[in-house]
Amino acid sequence: MALNPDRLLPIEAEARAVARRLFAEVERLPIVSPHGHTEPEWYARNPAFPDPAALFVIPDHYIFRMLYSQGVPLEALGVPRVDGGPVETDGRRIWQLFAAHYRLFRGTPSRLWFEHALETVFGIEERLSPENADRLYDRIAGALGDEAMRPRALYDRFGIEAIATTDGALDDLAHHDAIRASGWHGRVVPTYRPDAVVDPDRPGFAAALDRLFDLTGEAETWEGYLAAHRTRRAYFKARGATATDHGHPTALTADLATPDAAALFDTVRAGTADAAARELFRAQMLTEMARMSRDDGLVMQIHPGSVRNHNALLFQRFGFDKGADIPSRTDYVHALRPLLSVVGNDPSVTVIVFTLDEAAYSRELAPLAGHYPALRLGPPWWFFDSAEGMRRFREATSETAGIYNTVGFNDDTRAFLSIPARHDVARRVDCAWLARLVSDGRLDEDEAHDMATDLAYRLARDAYRL
Amino acid sequence: MALNPDRLLPIEAEARAVARRLFAEVERLPIVSPHGHTEPEWYARNPAFPDPAALFVIPDHYIFRMLYSQGVPLEALGVPRVDGGPVETDGRRIWQLFAAHYRLFRGTPSRLWFEHALETVFGIEERLSPENADRLYDRIAGALGDEAMRPRALYDRFGIEAIATTDGALDDLAHHDAIRASGWHGRVVPTYRPDAVVDPDRPGFAAALDRLFDLTGEAETWEGYLAAHRTRRAYFKARGATATDHGHPTALTADLATPDAAALFDTVRAGTADAAARELFRAQMLTEMARMSRDDGLVMQIHPGSVRNHNALLFQRFGFDKGADIPSRTDYVHALRPLLSVVGNDPSVTVIVFTLDEAAYSRELAPLAGHYPALRLGPPWWFFDSAEGMRRFREATSETAGIYNTVGFNDDTRAFLSIPARHDVARRVDCAWLARLVSDGRLDEDEAHDMATDLAYRLARDAYRL
Amino acid sequence: MALNPDRLLPIEAEARAVARRLFAEVERLPIVSPHGHTEPEWYARNPAFPDPAALFVIPDHYIFRMLYSQGVPLEALGVPRVDGGPVETDGRRIWQLFAAHYRLFRGTPSRLWFEHALETVFGIEERLSPENADRLYDRIAGALGDEAMRPRALYDRFGIEAIATTDGALDDLAHHDAIRASGWHGRVVPTYRPDAVVDPDRPGFAAALDRLFDLTGEAETWEGYLAAHRTRRAYFKARGATATDHGHPTALTADLATPDAAALFDTVRAGTADAAARELFRAQMLTEMARMSRDDGLVMQIHPGSVRNHNALLFQRFGFDKGADIPSRTDYVHALRPLLSVVGNDPSVTVIVFTLDEAAYSRELAPLAGHYPALRLGPPWWFFDSAEGMRRFREATSETAGIYNTVGFNDDTRAFLSIPARHDVARRVDCAWLARLVSDGRLDEDEAHDMATDLAYRLARDAYRL
Known part of the structure; x- marks a missing residue:
């Protein structure tokens, strides 16, 4: 991959x-x-950049609009509400939701950009999936503390x-x-x-x-x-x-x-x-x-x-x-x-x-x-x-x-x-x-x-x- | 072919x-x-479907619009008039007219669809032409009576x-x-x-x-x-x-x-x-x-x-x-x-x-x-x-x-x-x-x-x- | 070339x-x-056609519009003014200006047309450049007098x-x-x-x-x-x-x-x-x-x-x-x-x-x-x-x-x-x-x-x- x-x-x-x-x-x-x-x-x-969800999902309107278009509420993706109402704050759960819907990005530039970053910045050569979501989360989260x-x-x-x-x-x-x-x-x-x-x-x-x-x-x-x-x-x-x-x-x-x-x-x-x-x-x-x-x-x-x-x-x-x-x-x-x-x-x-x-x-x-x-x-x-x-x-x-x-x-x-x-x-x-x-x-x-x-x-x- | x-x-x-x-x-x-x-x-x-012209030409606006665009009157293609006025009723003559203008469909989807039907439904692997129009007409007409x-x-x-x-x-x-x-x-x-x-x-x-x-x-x-x-x-x-x-x-x-x-x-x-x-x-x-x-x-x-x-x-x-x-x-x-x-x-x-x-x-x-x-x-x-x-x-x-x-x-x-x-x-x-x-x-x-x-x-x- | x-x-x-x-x-x-x-x-x-600039540059709005878009004044390309005001009249200088900006035409039809004419009419198989501009000018100008x-x-x-x-x-x-x-x-x-x-x-x-x-x-x-x-x-x-x-x-x-x-x-x-x-x-x-x-x-x-x-x-x-x-x-x-x-x-x-x-x-x-x-x-x-x-x-x-x-x-x-x-x-x-x-x-x-x-x-x- x-x-x-x-x-x-x-x-x-x-x-x-x-x-x-x-x-x-x-x-x-x-x-x-x-x-x-x-x-x-x-x-x-x-x-330092915060966790993987805050890095790749929450601020990226290319990503969350696609998930929203398929019925995922923005609250579940941690997108902040104007009224300060409750949204998901657990980066890992947001990341898992992203992984569960990863197939939506097939053939999109978001997919190309994301995988380029995974491989060239984090050395990850696996395709994100529900199965490896936790492991990749930990690996990225672990790297984010590095000075590099x-x-x-x-x-x-x-x-x-x-x-x-x-x-x-x-x-x-x-x-x-x-x-x-x-x-x-x-x-x-x-x-x-x-x-x-x-x-x-x-x-x-x-x-x-x-x-x-x-x-x-x-x-x-x-x-x-x-x-x-x-x-x-x-x-x-x-x-x-x-x-x-x-x-x-x-x-x-x-x-x-x-x-x-x-x-x-x-x-x-x-x-x-x-x-x-x-x-x-x-x-x-x-x-x-x-x-x-x-x-x-x-x-x-x-x-x-x-x-x-x-x-x-x-x-x-x-x-x-x-x-x-x-x-x-x-x-x-x-x-x-x-x-x-x-x-x-x-x-x-x-x-x-x-x-x-x-x-x-x-x-x-x-x-x-x-x-x-x-x-x-x-x-x-x-x-x-x-x-x-x-x-x-x-x-x-x-x-x-x-x-x-x-x-x-x-x-x-x-x-x-x-x-x-x-x-x-x-x-x-x-x-x-x-x-x-x-x-x-x-x-x-x-x-x-x-x-x-x-x-x-x-x-x-x-x-x-x- | x-x-x-x-x-x-x-x-x-x-x-x-x-x-x-x-x-x-x-x-x-x-x-x-x-x-x-x-x-x-x-x-x-x-x-049972009626004759080849009634099957492929008269009801298909993709077909007769192309012939019309090149000067063939719709009456000659058997398209019924609102006032019940006279139109061609001989399926074979309509089919011959279609065959005579068949080159118009080169590069169009109508051509792909028609030939797919000819081959997969009627087993015909010839390209329609003025020369074989009568023979193909008979072959299709003959098949249309089958239960299949x-x-x-x-x-x-x-x-x-x-x-x-x-x-x-x-x-x-x-x-x-x-x-x-x-x-x-x-x-x-x-x-x-x-x-x-x-x-x-x-x-x-x-x-x-x-x-x-x-x-x-x-x-x-x-x-x-x-x-x-x-x-x-x-x-x-x-x-x-x-x-x-x-x-x-x-x-x-x-x-x-x-x-x-x-x-x-x-x-x-x-x-x-x-x-x-x-x-x-x-x-x-x-x-x-x-x-x-x-x-x-x-x-x-x-x-x-x-x-x-x-x-x-x-x-x-x-x-x-x-x-x-x-x-x-x-x-x-x-x-x-x-x-x-x-x-x-x-x-x-x-x-x-x-x-x-x-x-x-x-x-x-x-x-x-x-x-x-x-x-x-x-x-x-x-x-x-x-x-x-x-x-x-x-x-x-x-x-x-x-x-x-x-x-x-x-x-x-x-x-x-x-x-x-x-x-x-x-x-x-x-x-x-x-x-x-x-x-x-x-x-x-x-x-x-x-x-x-x-x-x-x-x-x-x-x-x-x- | x-x-x-x-x-x-x-x-x-x-x-x-x-x-x-x-x-x-x-x-x-x-x-x-x-x-x-x-x-x-x-x-x-x-x-007889006049000089190379009058043949290829001055009357061709595909050519001079591209040069104009990059800051070359039309006057410098010999395009006549409505008021008869002064414009460049030296065909060679116009041709040199064209040659100096020839890269602008990369990937354009003007380039294809121009080079087709150079080769098939004048037998020139070189790409125009500031270096060969004078030589090509002379060669074309020389040919233009021929009856052919x-x-x-x-x-x-x-x-x-x-x-x-x-x-x-x-x-x-x-x-x-x-x-x-x-x-x-x-x-x-x-x-x-x-x-x-x-x-x-x-x-x-x-x-x-x-x-x-x-x-x-x-x-x-x-x-x-x-x-x-x-x-x-x-x-x-x-x-x-x-x-x-x-x-x-x-x-x-x-x-x-x-x-x-x-x-x-x-x-x-x-x-x-x-x-x-x-x-x-x-x-x-x-x-x-x-x-x-x-x-x-x-x-x-x-x-x-x-x-x-x-x-x-x-x-x-x-x-x-x-x-x-x-x-x-x-x-x-x-x-x-x-x-x-x-x-x-x-x-x-x-x-x-x-x-x-x-x-x-x-x-x-x-x-x-x-x-x-x-x-x-x-x-x-x-x-x-x-x-x-x-x-x-x-x-x-x-x-x-x-x-x-x-x-x-x-x-x-x-x-x-x-x-x-x-x-x-x-x-x-x-x-x-x-x-x-x-x-x-x-x-x-x-x-x-x-x-x-x-x-x-x-x-x-x-x-x-x-």
Whole structure:
């Protein structure tokens, strides 16, 4: 049951041989992780990870959503309730439940990531099952106390060269300061994620705005609001940030005249904006952020198209990010036009767009990125951070946009142990794709080697200015 | 020209070998056919099938739509006219016309199904052509008189374990009663399909409602209407039904307050509802049906997204189901939310959703089914009940929803002889998919064997509670 | 670096062998090019092509859009400015810039087309690079003076049997007359492209209408306008045209009562039509054109779904067709219904529909074309005129529509040297697709041979009545 050394490479012998040669060159390249959700505190305080359930099940919405879909209550998996109500606290029982339903993950990326971590981090080459669940639990739990299993040691062991965290606009970045103050050699940079002070539909928006104005001392006007963002962006940049990130329901952008934007801000600030006005405010803010990126050089990331908290009951009981965020149809060609009219022709700006709507790959995103100097395509994301998802992305975008209008891979994860697994999958899938192009005569092999390194390492490093 | 024993299996030798081993285990598993359109009368009266044209051409909209698309009038193919006007009645001439255009079906599933039936039912290993058309016609016509060619014998020969028919809400299910009364061992169960008394846009809707209230003796109010459905569902359930089926233009659902629903019903009953109100009524009824499923345990199937009778001229002349139903863009993420708010978190409910819009597979349907306990994905349907359609379905849904949120295969056919052919295609395509996952290291082969049986047999049996 | 003789054929040995046999039969079939944008003047005057940059870079929006997307200004590539402002005029420097960025085209069809031309036309088997750029420039420039490099010689060398140009409705077709008058054996036919006198949103629309009425002497009424079209179509038909072509933002069609259409025309003519009325006018005109096709036998082509001139800055500076036309979501099932109600059931009419929205292939277009006798599917177009684009098209449409409701390949290019390259790619991809169907038992090889010739030659010739 050990990991197959040729996993995800082409089945055909000739193409597999090419893919092996390509992969051998990129397998051990450093990991650049320019977008993710690990905790800065891990690098600052270097704590031991808790038990196996807390490591692999409780925080991983890929895992618990699948079990939930088959009738396992989230309470039984230890997922904390908003009201503090009782949930399972015995890690071993959670782990056993996971093991009992392990077959659900057959053919999923979660399975690949989990087994990669089991084998490469814990040396476990058995498939999890109800029979061996206790034994594997003990083995992992036993290892977690080792110094070699702490975040800083794993950072080195995983070959990470730089990793970005995602941080709210109001965050003081104290952990980031602590990392730097510690003299540790790791490179952990924050990312400016201002959704909580940009999206009027977010719970707590008004209070977040209060705090933003407090923090920055700016006037509660449109101009003051923009200045406050500039101040916070500078604060982040001073702590190493190279990018911002924006999770919006849609990709809509707008470019209002200043008085109209100012008036819009006032209604939003007053809490009197209707749904259309709130959407327009988010749209305007994407363009404002693009303008600020042009000024301060931060790379801008836009993640649109997810209907958040689709399951009202679950949201009420468990809150955000519990696997009930569902993609929906997303327009880019009309939506991005206002923003692109402002910064799209400027090669010094980088706007990275992600999608959860694969129909947009070949129809809108590749044609846009294959034209506008400022636009780049983010890697396949979330449900598409998978072998088939990545293959379809390359096949649908490369003929129009090439690979040089894409930005390599990012793991986008809060599951620290899955970072090398995810990069491993991405490198294998890209090498498999390249090998097929070589084998059917569309590329020369020397080029494929160069491209494999671009995809595994250089594109991410360069696009994110790391 | 005999059927290739490796048809639809992977071309690569290694993957083909795995696929052969998988397929050998599932090839002869019993057929569970939980959704289809065969005639209950066939099992009740066990008549001989008529001539080859009446068997293969006249009732098969896959066949005659393709010929029509190339200029063959439906009259010449014997398709009956609504006005009783003259159409070809000579089966041999229809068959010759089919043979003359047989090349049109190259690369289509109709070709695979037809040749499977020719070879496995009639022992014919020649490709149909103008030259052999008469000879094959005679051979098939000659065989059709045999006892072994009657429905009950074929039921056994095909290895059918259970088969569902689709029956209008007003149907007395007399044939189903007759089947049971006959003591025959076959399991034929009805399915509750209430579209004619749910969809105000159906011709004859008002008369159908009259009949529903007549049949059940309920008051002509919203409450009475719901009670009438409950009565009819119980009637079906008592005759073996395990499921309902709902063919709607869209997947829209609604959950109105009772007074609003009652008022809506009144306008619909009065015939004064406008288009939006009629759509809202259909939407509300999906949620009502889901509630009833929660109460009575019938599995609910939703088939949205087809623009029925797109060709007005053809509809006027030939009526329903003549190959002019065209899929259109279908939203699920917003549309299903009201229904899912009511029953989505209940693992005891099963709602199976189908689609004709492949863009929804990875974007909406797999994420929804990979989260909501009540939701399952139906197999690729209609135009997608095909080798490529099935492959794309597995590749697009499995990484997010796994296979355990899908429900195996159903043949959805009124062409009795194509049932084993369709299951054969599905089993081959699934084994080919699994073999590729084994060959590139994503699955262990022992798991693939287990999954092959799940996909071929267990998932359908269990999801439909058969 | 010579072209791989097996390029684009399947990697698996068995399927590759089948594909080689298929391709050997179609590789040298004559080229029928029923839709394209070469200049009729080339065939009339038979001039030498200018320097390598003017041949390969300046007029090719696939090439310069990719370089622009990576920050190369269009001025530096010699793309002419609308205002006549300064741009690079030194072909060698443009060529060097192209060479310096050549890696951008890895994995794109532009690369395949360019290298096919280099090797088959100029005998160059080296990959372009900054190092050999000057040498290759000189070699190509030197060859361009040869008589064998002029359009008429290349027409013969490429094996072209017939080629269509695309011509505005007001064009006098003088070059076409000159070609005929010259006695040359080549077959170059015009195509009636009336967008400039049909689309009120086109710059210069009013003046174009003036000219149309001038040319034809018709009254400035709806009836006169339609009569003017009939006159111009007859003018084109008399000069060999067999088709019309319509590039519309959407596929919307309409079938208004005559008085409503006449009133609509009046507002359009007066310049007072709002956006909805202008869209309705385009919609009505598609149906009128279909009616005229029924009368005069010209094949009708509809190319919808591109948002033209997305980049306002670029449009202002460089005008039309500069790589900033971006596809968007396109509905066909509702949009085409009015037109299909008029001509859809008439097998004597041929309407060819193209798409830039792949989601429509299997969902709408294949089901429509697999039903309506008048409807055919155009080949994958523009961004989808590529190996992966063609493969996806066949896989998504053939099971429902077969190949006989498609129209073979057309190259749609203004890059004369890429014509054989594009047909070569199409023939290879189709043979690869057929070989896979043979190898996995879905087709017999004798049929595949027949289909390969259909796809490479007969379907285009017959559909376009050439």
